[in-house]
Amino acid sequence: MWCSRLLSYPLSQGQCSSYRARTALAQLNHVLEAELESIRGAGTWKSERVITSKQGPHIHVEGSRGEILNFCANNYLGLSSHPEVIHSGLEALEKFGAGLSSVRFICGTQNIHKNLEEKISRFHQREDAILYASCFDANAGIFEALLTPEDAVLSDELNHASIIDGIRLCKANKYRYKHMDMQDLEAKLQDAQKHRLRLVATDGAFSMDGDIAPLKEICSLAQKYQALVFIDECHATGFLGPNGRGTDELLGVMDQVDIVNSTLGKALGGAAGGYTTGPKALIDLLRQRSRPYLFSNSLPPAVVGCASKALDLLMESNAIAQSMVAKTRRFRNKMAAAGFSISGNDHPICPVMLGEARLASVMADDMLERGIYVIGFSYPVVPKGKARIRVQISAVHSEDDIDRCVEAFTEVGHKHGALP
Helix, strand or coil, X not given: CHHHHHCCCCCCHHHHHHHHHHHHHHHHHHHHHHHHHHHHHCCCCCCCCCECCCCCCEECECCCCCCEEECCCCCCCCHHHCHHHHHHHHHHHHHHCCCCCCEHHHHCCCHHHHHHHHHHHHHHCCCEEEEECCHHHHHHHHHHHHCCCCCEEEEXXXXXXHHXXXXXHCXXXXXXXXXXXXXXXXXXXXXXHHCCCEEEEEECECCCCCCECCHHHHHHHHHHCCCEEEEECCCCCCCCCCCCCCHHHHCCCCCCCCEEEEECXXXXXXXXXXXXXXXXXXXXXXXXXXXXXXXXXXXXXXHHHHHHHHHHHHHHCCHHHHHHHHHHHHHHHHHHHHCXXXXXXXXXXXXXXXXXXXXXXXXXXXXXXXXXXXXXXXXXXXXXXXXXXXXXXXXXXXXXXXXXXXXXXXXXXXXXXXXX
16 A cells, blocks of 8 residues: 555555545644644634633623623623523523524424514514524525526625625625725715616624714615615614614614614623514515524524513613613723724724734733733734724623723733733
């Protein structure tokens, strides 16, 4: 055998196959270790801290003493640990079981799934809605099902990775316009007039920068050039707008945005799940053709129960959503007064811009030592040279919590030269 010539003893065919497999694995490990070492060397290694308590504004972290202030979660409204949300999840678990062991069209649809979809469409004032395992799946499932080679999709260059991946899966003609640049979008729309359908796709609120898409201008251009408008509302649903319905409500264009994708895994209970809401004909088509929907298990009943209660609380009162505004402004104003550069426009995502990846990482570690949980973001999550610590304000943070966070940032900023 060929591999016997490399050794001092003969090998059987089976032994030779095993040797080749081990050699291939060794080669793979060599490639992977080199890639991992390059990540460590660039200062962009992402460690996972272990939380030993439920999610909330105050948590316990493995290796840290006492309570830690959490300024890192997408738990915008604090509903992930709200007693009524938890109770509804427990009730659904008890009544409907741990899971469906099936996809929706086989035997995975329960009445609670249909009730939640109806509630979502009512909340967003749309005709219908469809549930997914995550909003990543919702974004992966819509473009391929909706758009053909006859159509065009126009995407903001800083759209979320799930939108980018979803667009890659479809066969439509692809245009990418400069971030929130309406002149560039109009030029692209003019060029796309030769296609059957034109769909403008944008995040409502951009998660890395905390800025909000100019939906009024986008919708105006869409009407001018007969295009559809799609928005991803993961970082808007539940807390932007007078009633927390999102950026389209905030900017007064709910009747002009055609399709909304969003998540149940952030403000709406914080567990998992995503959805598309929009015209009934579109939702019907997605039930027939959207691959992540057709080939993924149904949402677990406990998740459905939690999300349903979260929506009930929002539709009963806008008090929780409105409490975000003052707290966000308090943090942004105090950080700016301390000398930090904060990206975004009055969004509870407050990126503390630092530039260098290693600086963001060491500052985040020092913040944890001072009892504040934040994480540094660097390439490839954000562009090179634009590393930051993304702080996220929650409705359940107190003013004292916010002030303590600013004080810790100021100390650490002076220590590492981020502040003069």
